[in-house]
């Protein structure tokens with residue numbers, strides 16, 4: 262895709278080389294020949310994060326920026342997700358990805374593998390990536406932004422993009438917002454050999470999302486041939502201080518006890534086995550923090566723009582954080598390339614922001630519903646929830662009325678201008 266700019270945007274600074282940041286840099290360069298520099302806090306090769314499921318709306322962006330083929334070989338591609346209850350009754354099947362319906366399957370892959378491939382491609386495209394750079398201050402002027410890093414270096418840019426995650430410094434510097442605990446946490450165990458699971462797993466289709474009165478567990482293959490699986494559970498949990506969260510995440514005996522208490526009996530054997538026998542040292546805990554809905558994703562002068570978790574982090578209970586961050590990146594790149602953007606950026610950004618915020622309201626609503634469905638409940642309420650899920654799939658079929666989510670194509674932003 263090309264664009265005909267009279268005055269072209271140049272010299273963009275992207276803060277954060279996670280998922281959304283490098284995707285934006287690639288889209289700007291490959292589709293519109295706009296150069297940017299990525300500044301990343303951590304050293305190269307950081308492997309933070311867990312396995313995530315990238316739905317077709319996110320995978321589509323990876324294909325547009327040219328890294329999908331590399332990534333597909335490093336993760337597990339699947340189409341249908343089984344949803345069942347703790348009595349091993351199926352509640353429904355969902356097309357979580359589908360070549361036929363969405364052109365793409367869903368891809369289960371480690372977040373750091375996605376990050377690594379995006380950064381590798383950015384490097385191959387000649388996009389400068391500066392590691393170990395922590396943004397600490399910025400000054401917006403009418404024609405650009407001056408940014409300062411923790412090592413006191415100052416650089417100028419025409420636009421600064423805050424892709425620096427849920428605890429974004431860029432966001433804090435352009436508005437007063439408090440990131441809050443969502444009330445939910447997740448415990449995950451990764452890389453189990455599938456053939457070591459209890460034999461009852463042979464009766465279910467994986468990935469399987471299992472709902473019961475003491476909570477929710479997902480079992481998902483995670484490598485190319487599906488021989489390795491992850492399990493995770495998200496659950497309501499009381500708020501803790503940062504120190505307490507750190508202590509709890511180190512207390513593997515306690516994490517194991519939390520799982521055993523919830524899933525130790527009255528669950529299918531493969532769920533009981535996986536949560537009981539997984540080596541506790543490998544358990545990882547994630548408290549989920551949220552950014553409250555923001556009125557604007559831009560600074561008052563429009564030269565500082567937020568994307569990804571920096572703009573709208575919420576819990577991963579619809580499996581959409583990285584996917585919508587990728588959508589932000591591609592839609593913003595197309596927006597910044599429009600003729601007239603360099604001279605009238607506020608007008609273009611308002612249209613982009615309105616379009617993206619409306620979509621994020623929908624995604625957040627779905628996330629909250631999923632959080633409610635995954636929470637423990639008394640038996641009667643649980644039965645009602647399961648009946649609703651079953652009836653919903655009976656009525657909507659395996660598309661689950663989610664075409665609006667998975668069918669989204671970031672290129673369509675072009676029709677909004």
Ligand SMILES: Cc1cc2nc3c(=O)[nH]c(=O)nc-3n(C[C@H](O)[C@H](O)[C@H](O)COP(=O)(O)OP(=O)(O)OC[C@H]3O[C@@H](n4cnc5c(N)ncnc54)[C@H](O)[C@@H]3O)c2cc1C
Pocket residue numbers: 276277278279280281282300301302303310311312313314315316319372394395396397424425426427428429430431447547568569570571577579580581582583584585586
């Ligand atoms: C347990 C768990 C499960 C998840 N499951 C899914 C899933 O199934 N599907 C899905 O789509 N999403 C999922 N997510 C969400 C997903 O991981 C995030 O939404 C995604 O990583 C956000 O991308 P980002 O680029 O906005 O931010 P990040 O990936 O957080 O990247 C931000 C980058 O900015 C850097 N940075 C921070 N501060 C500064 C600074 N001051 N200066 C310079 N650089 C800075 C950081 O080092 C980091 O590299 C999950 C998240 C968790 C925790």
